[in-house]
Amino acid sequence: MSFWTSFAKHVILRVFSDGDNARGPERSEERPCRQCGRMTPVEALWEGRCIRCRLEQEQQQDRQNHQKRQYESRGARASGNNSQGIDEAYRILGCQASDSDDEIKKKFRVLIKECHVDSLPKDLPDYLVKAANKRFNEVQEAYDLIRQVRKIT
Numbered sequence: 777m778s779f780w781t782s783f784a785k786h787v788i789l790r791v792f793s794d795g796d797n798a799r800g801p802e803r804s805e806e807r808p809c810r811q812c813g814r815m816t817p818v819e820a821l822w823e824g825r826c827i828r829c830r831l832e833q834e835q836q837q838d839r840q841n842h843q844k845r846q847y848e849s850r851g852a853r854a855s856g857n858n859s860q861g862i863d864e865a866y867r868i869l870g871c872q873a874s875d876s877d878d879e880i881k882k883k884f885r886v887l888i889k890e891c892h893v894d895s896l897p898k899d900l901p902d903y904l905v906k907a908a909n910k911r912f913n914e915v916q917e918a919y920d921l922i923r924q925v926r927k928i929t
């Protein structure tokens with residue numbers, strides 16, 4: 777079993793057992809997404825919005841910024857300089873260079889979990905599933921880069 781398959785199973789098992797054990801200390805608080813109103817675990821809300829709304833917005837921005845972003849990422853790679861890439865990586869994880877390794881790890885786990893195909897709402901339209909897959913890869917790449925730079929084990 778690949779790491780990601782087993783990781784996903786672990787996450788799903790935890791999500792279900794959290795539900796069964798509603799009074800457990802690890803049960804996360806839920807709040808409504810401020811855009812669509814869906815109840816969402818607090819740690820999965822980003823600026824008050826759920827994954828679905830963020831993916832929607834990302835899709836729109838993507839269409840607008842597609843060429844600009846391609847150009848920028850090519851430039852960053854061509855320069856052989858990681859400094860731009862690392863800023864982007866922190867931005868993707870919603871972290872800052874001053875955050876602790878633990879904070880970054882925690883943020884990564886939340887993001888990678890909510891973008892995982894098995895965590896997505898069942899009625900999510902295809903184009904948002906694709907956006908989530910793309911986001912999954914982005915988050916993974918961003919974390920890999922940060923981990924490499926900070927030598928997180």
Ligand SMILES: [Zn+2]
Nearest residue numbers: 809812826829
């Ligand atoms: Zn929402």
